[in-house]
Every structure is written in structure tokens, then in C-alpha cells.
Amino acid sequence: MRLVTIRLRNWKAFPALELNLQGISSERNVVIIEGSNGFGKTSLLEALVLGLYGREGVDLIGRAGGGSRADMGYDAFLERALHQGVRGHDSNASVELCFEGGDGQRFTIQRLWYFTAAGRHRRSDEEARIWQGPDDDLVPLPDGDDQFTEVRDLVARALLPARLAPFFFFDGEHLDRLAGVDLDQQVRLGLEHALGIPLLRRLGDDLKFYARDRRRQIKGMSGAELDDLAHAVEDLEAQRHQLTAALDELAQALIPLRKERDATVARIGALHGDSYASFKRLFEEREQCGRARDALQDRLRQTLSFDLALALAGADLRRAARAQLASDARIEQQEATRTISEERYREIVSAVGESGELEKAGVSPAQWSALEVRLRTIWSKVWGEGAAEEGQRMHVHLGEADRHLVDERLRTIETLGAEQIAGLAQEAEQADAAVSEVDRRIAAQRGIDETSQQLADRLGDIQVSVGDLEERTRILTRTLDAVQGELATKERALGKMRSQLDADAPLLARADRADAVGRAIAKLIERLFPLNLEAFASAITLAYRAMAHKDAVCEVRIDPTGAVALLDAEGHDLRSLDPSAGESQIFAFALMAAITGIAAPFPIILDTPLARLDPDHRERVLRYFSGLDRQIIFLSQPAELSGRYLELLRPKLSAVLELTHEQGRSAFQPALPLERISA
Amino acid sequence: MTREVNLLMLPGADALVREICAAEGVDPATLTRLLEIEQDYAGMIRRRGIQDAIDATLGAEAERPL
Numbered sequence: 001m002r003l004v005t006i007r008l009r010n011w012k013a014f015p016a017l018e019l020n021l022q023g024i025s026s027e028r029n030v031v032i033i034e035g036s037n038g039f040g041k042t043s044l045l046e047a048l049v050l051g052l053y054g055r056e057g058v059d060l061i062g063r064a065g066g067g068s069r070a071d072m073g074y075d076a077f078l079e080r081a082l083h084q085g086v087r088g089h090d091s092n093a094s095v096e097l098c099f100e101g102g103d104g105q106r107f108t109i110q111r112l113w114y115f116t117a118a119g120r121h122r123r124s125d126e127e128a129r130i131w132q133g134p135d136d137d138l139v140p141l142p143d144g145d146d147q148f149t150e151v152r153d154l155v156a157r158a159l160l161p162a163r164l165a166p167f168f169f170f171d172g173e174h175l176d177r178l179a180g181v182d183l184d185q186q187v188r189l190g191l192e193h194a195l196g197i198p199l200l201r202r203l204g205d206d207l208k209f210y211a212r213d214r215r216r217q218i219k220g221m222s223g224a225e226l227d228d229l230a231h232a233v234e235d236l237e238a239q240r241h242q243l244t245a246a247l248d249e250l251a252q253a254l255i256p257l258r259k260e261r262d263a264t265v266a267r268i269g270a271l272h273g274d275s276y277a278s279f280k281r282l283f284e285e286r287e288q289c290g291r292a293r294d295a296l297q298d299r300l301r302q303t304l305s306f307d308l309a310l311a312l313a314g315a316d317l318r319r320a321a322r323a324q325l326a327s328d329a330r331i332e333q334q335e336a337t338r339t340i341s342e343e344r345y346r347e348i349v350s351a352v353g354e355s356g357e358l359e360k361a362g363v364s365p366a367q368w369s370a371l372e373v374r375l376r377t378i379w380s381k382v383w384g385e386g387a388a389e390e391g392q393r394m395h396v397h398l399g400e401a402d403r404h405l406v407d408e409r410l411r412t413i414e415t416l417g418a419e420q421i422a423g424l425a426q427e428a429e430q431a432d433a434a435v436s437e438v439d440r441r442i443a444a445q446r447g448i449d450e451t452s453q454q455l456a457d458r459l460g461d462i463q464v465s466v467g468d469l470e471e472r473t474r475i476l477t478r479t480l481d482a483v484q485g486e487l488a489t490k491e492r493a494l495g496k497m498r499s500q501l502d503a504d505a506p507l508l509a510r511a512d513r514a515d516a517v518g519r520a521i522a523k524l525i526e527r528l529f530p531l532n533l534e535a536f537a538s539a540i541t542l543a544y545r546a547m548a549h550k551d552a553v554c555e556v557r558i559d560p561t562g563a564v565a566l567l568d569a570e571g572h573d574l575r576s577l578d579p580s581a582g583e584s585q586i587f588a589f590a591l592m593a594a595i596t597g598i599a600a601p602f603p604i605i606l607d608t609p610l611a612r613l614d615p616d617h618r619e620r621v622l623r624y625f626s627g628l629d630r631q632i633i634f635l636s637q638p639a640e641l642s643g644r645y646l647e648l649l650r651p652k653l654s655a656v657l658e659l660t661h662e663q664g665r666s667a668f669q670p671a672l673p674l675e676r677i678s679a
Numbered sequence: 680m681t682r683e684v685n686l687l688m689l690p691g692a693d694a695l696v697r698e699i700c701a702a703e704g705v706d707p708a709t710l711t712r713l714l715e716i717e718q719d720y721a722g723m724i725r726r727r728g729i730q731d732a733i734d735a736t737l738g739a740e741a742e743r744p745l
Contacts, residue, residue, distance in 0.1 A: 056721040149719060162721075203717040210733050513737045517710060520703040524696065531691050 002631040005098035010083035012043040013666035028654035035659030040666035041635040051095030053162045075121040160602040167595045171607035179584040188562040204521040211514035236487040243480040286438040293431035311416045328393045530560035539594035603631035626652040
């Protein structure tokens with residue numbers, strides 16, 4: 001598709017404009033639109049974007065213009081775009097764009113925006129019209145919001161979806177921003193936009209908000225609790241997923257190392273005529289001794305880090321703490337006894353009153369009342385109320401079992417002294433000596449010739465790596481166990497809460513649906529990125545090699561995580577050689593060219609993009625883009641594409657159009673015949 | 680699904696969407712509809728209406744068994 005006509009009315013500095021780009025062919029596919037700063041080049045770019053994408057286009061202009069315009073919103077942007085000359089009374093502005101395909105198919109889109117006398121955009125009056133086909137048939141469109149949904153789909157199908165527009169309409173600033181980030185991030189940003197992942201992310205966020213909002217409507221706080229619990233379960237599931245993946249990775253890493261260790265042990269054994277089995281036994285003994293030594297060192301560390309502090313606190317303080325624990329235990333016992341005795345006493349008195357015992361014994365109620373007071377006093381004495389423990393429980397957070405553990409620990413500390421620490425240190429030293437002894441026997445068995453030594457050194461390295469990986473595996477496994485335990489608890493709680501909320505099932509069902517769609521989106525984002533990476537990487541390689549003047553890079557490779565490698569002929573990654581700003585821009589150009597190459601045959605519009613490039617890179621970029629089989633429109637400063645650059649483009653050039661600007665109005669000079677345009 | 684919303688046009692993307700939606704018990708048409716809604720609200724600063732639109736779509740979806 002080629003852009004053949006642009007018609008603007010009351011758009012920024014253009015009161016009326018009709019720009020005819022007819023006559024462009026695949027042989028002459030380049031148009032240069034020249035203008036100084038402030039003459040309307042960017043206004044033209046914005047008209048193209050807003051004309052094609054309406055409200056959706058504001059985000060794209062925001063990207064192209066540094067982000068500030070996106071914050072402004074659609075209405076405010078349009079209100080500023082209305083030509084100054086028509087403000088103050090009811091007015092309208094319009095953009096009409098006509099595209100033509102090689103097969104004679106045409107697609108014309110017109111958007112009209114209406115404004116009040118105060119310059120406010122009348123959103124409900126906005127209109128869009130589309131003519132399509134070789135005879136420019138008017139396409140029937142529905143009314144209301146459905147109209148814009150339909151227009152969006154027609155534009156996306158016939159021309160280009162909005163999410164790909166940033167790769168076709170781009171300016172120097174956009175390119176600078178892209179080139180300013182790391183290559184991995186460039187690729188990720190570029191491909192994510194090409195795949196529509198930002199839209200998926202926004203939808204995922206909206207669904208999360210929706211699900212949370214629905215759950216909060218369920219019986220006030222219980223809904224919020226359910227939501228919190230559901231998210232806790234979700235987080236724990238994500239942690240479990242990550243931990244399992246990390247453990248799988250460690251297990252995979254261990255397999256070759258263990259194989260290599262066994263093979264190395266066998267080789268060392270074979271070199272000295274020893275049997276593999278006896279050599280292996282020595283290594284097993286070495287591992288056992290090593291573990292025993294590590295355990296002793298841990299104990300020593302534990303003793304010095306924790307127990308020593310308690311020991312240094314002094315015997316008086318420890319005794320006082322143990323006495324308080326004992327007192328706590330007695331008070332707790334008394335409280336329990338009192339509670340039980342009080343219940344029993346009430347049961348007995350009640351039974352006496354109810355079973356007619358008083359009548360049988362000939363006791364009157366007044367006598368019983370006096371007797372009961374006396375009985376109460378005796379009962380209290382018998383059950384020890386009179387000898388109540390003085391003071392109050394201090395460690396109320398400790399149960400009986402915990403109290404016992406603390407007491408046991410304090411008791412053990414009583415015996416901790418310099419002798420015991422010295423003994424422990426001695427044991428650790430002995431264990432270390434035992435390890436050295438086994439090492440010595442291993443060394444003696446394998447001999448000291450060079451091959452054995454190299455193998456032994458390698459074996460040592462492998463052992464360290466295996467030990468490290470095994471330790472990490474143990475840590476991760478413990479963490480995974482804890483996560484799984486917590487997850488099971490939370491899932492049970494969630495199930496229970498759900499069953500209590502049956503009455504609110506419809507709201508809950510919607511929230512669950514939103515969660516299900518959200519999960520599908522998250523998986524989609526994760527799995528979309530690696531799709532067809534090879535094709536992208538090949539396209540980037542082609543474009544990069546065509547535009548970069550250094551030919552060291554033979555292949556651009558992208559792995560499924562988005563990590564980029566620039567490989568030379570021998571497969572070495574040249575990423576470590578820091579690229580210049582210009583080279584980074586060339587990579588950004590290559591990335592954009594690759595995406596446009598894979599997407600629709602839509603025109604590429606470049607707004608002053610060559611400033612940072614040296615002359616050689618400029619020539620290569622111009623040669624590459626003008627050589628593409630699609631229309632290329634350069635929006636340039638007057639001197640940017642003159643001289644050698646103009647000569648380079650001349651065989652592909654169909655027109656050079658010059659923007660003028662006088663008294664707040666922009667217009668085009670009549671196009672000169674190409675042969676009269678001098679370099 | 681990809682044609683209506685012009686997303687995920689890569690080869691293999693359709694199959695991926697179907698596979699993932701089936702695993703989560705989601706109708707691909709619901710995902711399509713929700714993406715259309717999200718696109719309808721692109722560029723809007725006030726987005727309150729999007730929650731009602733999502734509700735209307737998920738209300739119909741929630742009546743389907745998971």
C-alpha cells in the first residue's frame with residue numbers, strides 16, 4: 001500500500017492542504033518532505049497517526065513525541081490541534097488519507113472532529129468514513145462506539161494495526177530512546193510491541209482490578225479477606241513454580257558434573273592399577289569425613305554465636321530466668337486447677353440442690369446457705385487457693401513444651417565453659433585432620449605424576465562445584481517444603497472460606513473467571529515471545545549487516561529470554577565490545593526494519609532520523625531503506641538530505657516537497673521536476 | 680481470534696491461544712472480546728467504564744461451567 005493523498009482541514013498550522021503523492025512506483029518509491037523546525041513536519045506525522053487510529057493514536061504520538069502528549073489525553077490533544085484561525089465559533093477539523101495498492105485496490109479514511117465555540121472537542125459528534133475498493137465504495141459503518149471498533153478493525157486489516165505503527169512512523173527522538181537502552185531491552189521492547197504484549201498486560205491489570213473489586217463486594221470484609229487469601233495462594237503458587245524450575249535447573253546441571261566426577265575417579269584409579277571400587281570408597285570416606293567436620297564446625301559456630309552469649313549473661317541471670325519459668329509453670333497449674341475445682345464445686349452444690357438431698361437430710365435452705373459458705377472456704381483451702389503463687393506469669397507466650405525447651409537450654413548452658421568450647425574446637429580440628437588424612441591417602445594412591453595431578457585437580461574442582469550445587473539444592477528444597485506447607489494451609493483456608501460464601505457465588509464466579517482469563521494472559525505473554533524468534537533474528541541480521549559499516553557481526557542471535565548475541569564468523573559474541581552511539585542506532589534501525597519487513601507492506605515514514613550517524617552509516621541507512629519494496633517518506637530538515645545523500649536517493653526519488661510557513665500558516669511549495677532539483 | 684483484533688498474528692499464535700485458553704477453561708471468544716474492550720479504551724484517561732464492560736462480558740462467561 002502507498003499513501004497517495006493527504007487532505008487536511010483546520011489541522012494545526014494547515015488551514016487547508018491537499019498533498020498528492022500519485023506517480024510513485026516501485027522504481028521510484030522515495031518521497032522527501034523538507035521543512036525547517038516549526039514548519040509542520042511533525043504536525044503532518046500526527047495527522048497521519050490520528051487520521052488512521054483516532055483515539056488509539058494518542059498513545060503512539062506520545063511515544064513519538066517524548067511521552068508528554070500521551071498524558072494530555074485525546075480531547076485535549078485535538079483541542080490544541082484545531083487551527084488557530086477557526087477558534088471562537090463552532091468549527092471542525094478533518095484528516096483524509098488515501099492509500100493505493102499495487103493491484104489497484106484503494107483505501108480512503110476520513111476523520112472529522114467537531115468543536116464548540118469555546119474550542120471544546122464534541123466527542124459524541126466525531127465521525128469516521130471509509131471508502132474501499134477500486135471504485136471507492138463507501139463502507140457502511142454502525143453508529144456509536146461500534147463505529148470506531150469497526151474502523152479500527154478495517155484499518156488494521158487493510159493497512160496496519162495500531163500496535164505496529166511505532167515501527168512505521170518514527171522520528172529521531174524515538175530512535176534515540178530505543179538506541180539508548182541495552183540491546184536485550186531494545187529487542188524485548190520492539191518485539192513486545194510487535195506482538196501486542198503491552199495491550200495484553202493492560203488487560204491483565206484491568207482483570208486483576210476487576211476480580212479484586214468483585215471479591216470486595218462479597219459481605220464486606222470477608223470478600224476482602226478472600227481476595228487477600230486468593231492472592232496469597234497465587235503468590236505461593238508462583239514461588240513454588242519458580243523454586244521447582246530452579247531445582248530442575250540445578251538437577252540438570254548436576255548430571256554432567258556427576259558423570260564427569262565418576263569418569264575422573266575411574267581414570268585416576270585406572271592410571272594406578274587400583275580398582276575403581278577402592279578408589280571410590282576413599283572418596284566416599286572423604287565425603288563422610290567432610291560432612292562430619294562441617295557438622296562440628298557448625299556446632300562450634302552455633303556455640304560461639306548463640307550459646308556463648310547466654311553463658312556470658314551470668315549464672316544469676318540464668319537462674320532468675322529459670323526460676324521465673326518455674327513460677328510461670330506453677331501459676332499456670334494453679335490457674336488450671338482453680339478453674340477445674342471451681343467447676344467441680346459448682347457441679348456438687350448444684351447437684352445437692354437439685355436432687356432433693358437437703359430435704360432428705362432435713363436441712364432448711366437457711367441452714368444450707370450458711371453451710372455452703374463454710375463449705376466454700378474449706379474447698380478453697382483443700383484446692384490450694386490459700387497458697388497461691390505470688391507474682392504473675394511473665395512469659396505468657398510460652399506453652400509448657402516451649403518452657404521446657406527454654407529451661408533445658410539454660411540448664412545446658414550452665415555446663416558451658418571454656419573447657420567445653422576448647423573440646424569442641426579440638427574435635428573440629430581432629431575432624432579436619434581426618435579429612436586431611438583421607439586426602440593424603442587419596443594423594444598417595446593416585447601418585448603425583450602430572451596426569452594424575454591434573455585429574456586430581458579437576459576432581460577437586462568438580463567436587464567443589466557438585467558440593468556447591470548440592471548445598472543450593474538442599475536450601476531450595478527446604479524453602480520449597482516450607483512454601484508447599486504454607487500453600488496447603490492457605491488452600492485449605494481458601495476452600496473453607498469459599499464454601500462459606502456460596503450465597504455470593506455469582507460475584508465469586510465472575511472474579512474467578514477474571515482470574516482464569518488473567519492466568520491465560522500471563523501464560524500467553526510468557527509463551528508468545530519465544531515464538532518465531534529465529535525468523536526475527538534472521539531479519540535483524542540481514543538489516544544490520546546491510547546498514548553497519550563494520551562487517552564483523554555475522555549473525556544476530558536472540559535466545560528465548562530475549563538475550564541478544566552479536567556473533568562473529570567464529571561464533572564469538574561481540575557484545576563485550578562497547579558499541580558507539582551510532583552503532584547502537586544502527587541496531588535500532590535494524591530492529592525496526594526487521595519488524596516492518598515481517599509485517600504489512602505499509603509505507604515507512606522517517607522524521608529526521610539521521611542526526612547521530614556518520615556519513616557512511618547515513619549512506620548505508622538511506623540505501624537500505626530506499627531499496628525496500630515499499631514507499632519511504634523522509635521528513636527532513638532542509639540540509640539533511642542534500643548533496644551526496646540526495647544523489648544517492650535520486651534514482652529512487654519520486655518527489656521532493658518543500659514546506660513553507662508564513663503568518664502562522666503552513667503550506668507546500670509546488671513540487672519541482674526532479675531534474676531541476678540540485679544537490 | 681487473531682484476525683478480529685489483529686493481535687498475535689505470528690504463525691502458531693492461534694494454536695497457542697487455543698491451547699492456553701483450553702487449559703484455563705476460558706472461551707477464546709471471551710479473550711477476544713476483552714481485548715477489543717481494552718482497545719476501545721486505549722487513549723482514554725478516565726477508564727471507569729471498562730470495568731462495566733468487563734463485567735458484562737464475564738457475566739455471560741461465568742454462566743458457562745469452568
